[in-house]
Amino acid sequence: FGTIGSHRFRARERIDDRFHTKLLAATIPPTKPSIGVLLLNLGGPTEQNDVEGFLYNLFADPDIIRLPSFLAKLQKPIAYFISKRRAPKSQEAYRSIGGGSPIVRYTNEQASLITKAVKERHGVDVKAYIGMRYWYPFTEQALDEIAEDGVDSLVILPLYPQFSVSTSGSSLRVLQQEFSKADGRFKDSKMTHTVVSSWYDRPGYVESMAGLIKEQLDSFTDEELRKYGEEKHVLFSAHGVPQSYIENGDPYQAQIEECVEVISKELPEGVKVHLSYQSRVGPIEWLRPYTDDVLPELGSSGVKNLVVVPISFVSEHIETLEEIDMEYRELAEENGIENWRRCPALNSDMTFINDMADLVVDSLNSPITTVTEACIANNCDIEDKTLDEAIGISTRDEARMAERLNGRIAMLGVVGTLLLELASGKGVLHLFGM
Ligand SMILES: C=CC1=C(C)c2cc3[nH]c(cc4nc(cc5[nH]c(cc1n2)c(C)c5CCC(=O)O)C(CCC(=O)O)=C4C)c(C)c3C=C
Numbered sequence: 001f002g003t004i005g006s007h008r009f010r011a012r013e014r015i016d017d018r019f020h021t022k023l024l025a026a027t028i029p030p031t032k033p034s035i036g037v038l039l040l041n042l043g044g045p046t047e048q049n050d051v052e053g054f055l056y057n058l059f060a061d062p063d064i065i066r067l068p069s070f071l072a073k074l075q076k077p078i079a080y081f082i083s084k085r086r087a088p089k090s091q092e093a094y095r096s097i098g099g100g101s102p103i104v105r106y107t108n109e110q111a112s113l114i115t116k117a118v119k120e121r122h123g124v125d126v127k128a129y130i131g132m133r134y135w136y137p138f139t140e141q142a143l144d145e146i147a148e149d150g151v152d153s154l155v156i157l158p159l160y161p162q163f164s165v166s167t168s169g170s171s172l173r174v175l176q177q178e179f180s181k182a183d184g185r186f187k188d189s190k191m192t193h194t195v196v197s198s199w200y201d202r203p204g205y206v207e208s209m210a211g212l213i214k215e216q217l218d219s220f221t222d223e224e225l226r227k228y229g230e231e232k233h234v235l236f237s238a239h240g241v242p243q244s245y246i247e248n249g250d251p252y253q254a255q256i257e258e259c260v261e262v263i264s265k266e267l268p269e270g271v272k273v274h275l276s277y278q279s280r281v282g283p284i285e286w287l288r289p290y291t292d293d294v295l296p297e298l299g300s301s302g303v304k305n306l307v308v309v310p311i312s313f314v315s316e317h318i319e320t321l322e323e324i325d326m327e328y329r330e331l332a333e334e335n336g337i338e339n340w341r342r343c344p345a346l347n348s349d350m351t352f353i354n355d356m357a358d359l360v361v362d363s364l365n366s367p368i369t370t371v372t373e374a375c376i377a378n379n380c381d382i383e384d385k386t387l388d389e390a391i392g393i394s395t396r397d398e399a400r401m402a403e404r405l406n407g408r409i410a411m412l413g414v415v416g417t418l419l420l421e422l423a424s425g426k427g428v429l430h431l432f433g434m
Pocket residue numbers: 042043044045058063064065086090101102103160164166167239240241242281312313316317318319
């Protein structure tokens with residue numbers, strides 16, 4: 001490794017780096033380099049008592065509930081009411097899968113397997129850190145550890161194959177804020193970092209997903225196929241986002257569609273592929289078609305053999321174990337889809353793990369993408385005015401503002417509902433499932 005001048009986590013310096021072609025590997029000091037891999041994920045409540053706090057953190061995130069700036073002060077009170085209202089229903093769902101989310105357990109497993117695979121496949125020592133957005137271990141805790149360990153070079157890897165402002169973007173914004181704090185934990189650090197924004201089209205990931213789906217397709221027995229017919233269907237069920245996010249530049253839907261297309265190319269000929277979006281929350285319009293509309297449609301068109309594939313997650317959690325395995329399965333069976341399979345999440349699938357290990361090493365040897373660059377490239381909402389000015393572009397030009405306002409007007413419906421509920425003392429939000 002050669003050495004090139006260090007960059008600190010000062011906003012301006014990072015922005016000045018926009019047009020660099022430095023490789024992260026080239027910035028690693030020649031002696032005792034310490035390489036960190038920060039795995040970002042959503043997190044989940046580990047026990048019943050965590051549920052309300054987890055939901056509060058989620059709804060207090062302006063990347064999850066977008067309010068117009070004049071209502072920004074209401075974000076926390078709104079989060080408080082929605083989380084209180086939703087907690088009993090969510091608790092019940094978590095109870096049905098054993099009391100809490102297994103997301104941290106799976107992410108820990110993935111972290112240690114990726115570390116091992118990087119060493120075995122590439123001879124490189126890395127230390128993995130886990131940063132969850134809404135519950136323990138929080139991203140900020142991972143950053144404390146990274147600073148204490150004196151990491152020289154950090155690969156930031158969101159565990160979301162496709163980029164959404166509401167997931168990877170939200171986590172990157174936390175990093176952006178923490179890195180640019182003048183008196184923060186990195187004030188004397190010379191650490192460099194690079195971000196892998198999305199990786200839905202990596203051949204290894206595609207191969208691992210296709211492999212898991214084929215296993216399910218092959219599990220239909222001859223007897224079942226005689227009974228239900230030969231036709232096999234695959235329904236990719238992606239986590240939804242509000243439609244307004246896409247209108248404001250979130251690359252999520254385009255990446256989901258491309259991802260489904262490349263995986264489908266690897267499936268046996270004759271398999272019929274469908275795509276829908278699950279887990280809608282609240283009264284506004286989300287990406288369509290909704291999974292709970294598509295299942296009855298498939299049923300009434302005579303589909304019997306169906307493999308459902310969770311496409312935006314890399315580990316099991318409430319949306320696969322409860323929503324797909326229980327709610328959607330029941331809905332499918334009620335509608336005549338008798339031969340149901342669910343493709344497992346990637347969890348510790350070794351084709352996937354090895355690909356993530358290769359991805360880490362590839363990103364050490366690729367031009368750096370800073371957190372700020374990743375946010376700009378993926379149309380994250382950058383609120384920090386000084387950043388906009390320093391970059392010399394405005395993310396607030398009038399056309400974008402008008403578009404964003406349209407999306408936010410929809411959100412005002414939620415606020416209005418809350419105020420109505422507060423004023424009347426009657427529960428209105430439950431009508432919207434909140
Ligand atoms: C790619 C994945 C995800 C996107 C996009 C996403 C957007 C998004 N989610 C909510 C609201 C909720 N999400 C909840 C749980 C949850 N969400 C994801 C992934 C994505 N979310 C995961 C992996 C999980 C489960 C974590 C776990 O505990 O196992 C929840 C809480 C559960 C519940 O009460 O239903 C909510 C609420 C919104 C509003 C949103 C986009 C704006």
